Amino acid sequence: MQGERRKFRREGEERRRDALVSAALDLISEGGPSAATVRAIAERAGVTPGLIRHYFQTKEELTREAYRALMHRMSSENAAVLEAAPADPMARLAAFVAAALRPPVVDPRSMGLWAGFLHQVRSDPAMAAIHAETYLGYRDLLQELIAALPGHNDPARLRTLAIACNGVIDGLWLEGCALPEAFAPGELEHIGLEAVGAILGLDLAASLPPAMPEETP
Amino acid sequence: MQGERRKFRREGEERRRDALVSAALDLISEGGPSAATVRAIAERAGVTPGLIRHYFQTKEELTREAYRALMHRMSSENAAVLEAAPADPMARLAAFVAAALRPPVVDPRSMGLWAGFLHQVRSDPAMAAIHAETYLGYRDLLQELIAALPGHNDPARLRTLAIACNGVIDGLWLEGCALPEAFAPGELEHIGLEAVGAILGLDLAASLPPAMPEETP
DNA sequence: CCTGTAATTATGCAAGTGTATAATTGAGGT
C-alpha cells in the first residue's frame, strides 16, 4: 500500500512553464548547473518530475527557455532606465551606463547564472542563437545611444567606440558582481561613467540625471 | 575469465598529477564541467579511474588543483611580457595591457574554463582562497605598473584607477574570447590601449614597444 | 634472482541521472 496519491491543482500552461523556468534559474544560481536536476526543479516548482516532460520535450529545452528568460530579464532591467530618462543624448547614455553598474543588473546571482550557461551557449547552436538575439542587441542599443551624441557619424569609428564602451561596462559589471564588497555605493557607477566618458571624450559623470527618490509604500 | 590485465608503466607522482590535472582542464574546456567525470579524466590521462583516488583524496581536490593550474597559467602568460619589456613605465604598462588582449591570454577555451569554475569559486572557500591568491595579485601588479607612472602617488586614487583599468581589461578580454571573429588582428589591443590611456590621461598606444619578430624554426 | 611495497588495475556498490509509459484525477462543458 502506498498511502494516498498526491493532491494537485491544475494550472494554465504559461504559469507552469514560468514556475519551472524560474525554479531552474533559482537552482542554478544557488548550486551551479549541476544542481538543476529534473527532480530538484520539479520539487522547487511544487510538482512532480514527470510534469517537466509534459511541458518540455527534453531537459535541454527547459534549459534553453531558462537562458532566454535570464537574458531577457537582464536586458530589460538595464534598458528600463531609458523610459524615464531625459531626451538629452549625453544624459541618456550616462543613465544607461550607470544603470548597468548598479543593482539589479549588478547581481552576483546573475553572474553565476550567466557563467553557468556560458559553455552551453558556445556548444549548442540554439543557445547561441538566443545569445545573439539578446547580447548583440544590447551592444546595438549602446551604439545607438552613442550615435545620438553630436559629432558621431563615422560608422566604423562608431562600432569601435561601442565595442570599447561595451567592454568597459561588461568588465565593471563583472567586477561588481564578483566583488560586491570591494566598492563603495556609487563607486562602480562613477568609475564606469569616467571610463566611458574618457573613451568618448565627454564629461559623462556631470550629465548623469539625478536619481529618482524611491517609492515608500 | 576476463582476458589479460591491462599493462601499465609506473610514473613519478608529479607527472601523474600533472597528467590528471591537464586532462581535467581539457575535458572541462571541451565539454563543460559536467564532462570532467572521474572516468573521462582517467581515460584522457591514460590511466584507470581508481588511480585518481590514489593521488587525490576526492574529486573536489583534483578540481581545486586544476583551477590553481589554470589561474597560474593565465597569470604567467600575461606577466611574461614584462620580462622583455623596456624600463620606461608607460611602455611597460602598454606592453602589459596589450599582452592581456591577445593570444594566448585571449582564448575561448580559457574563458570556458574560467566560467566553468566560477560557481565553485564562489561556493567553496578553498577555491575562493586560490582565487584571491591569483586574481587579486593580478590587480595589484597592474596597480604597481600604474604607480610607476610619473605623478601617481595618491593611494586611493591609485586604487580607483587600477580597478577601472582592470575592469576595462577584463571586459575586453571577455569580448575577445567570446567573439574572436568580431575583431580584426590587433584591434582589441588598440581599443584596450586607447581606453586605458583615456582613463589615465596618457597616449598609451604610442608607447607600445614594437612586437618582437617571431622565431622561425 | 629474489622480495617487498607502492603504484596501478579490476570489480562492486549505492545513489542519482534523464526519460519513457501507464495510471489517476481535477475541472470545465453540457
Next chain:
DNA sequence: ACCTCAATTATACACTTGCATAATTACAGG
C-alpha cells in the same frame, strides 16, 4: 450529475556518477 480529456502523478528502467576495496604487477634494493 455525468463525462471527457488534458493535466498531473506514480513507477520503472537503463545508464552514469563518485567512491571504496581487493587483487595484481612493475620496479627498486638487496
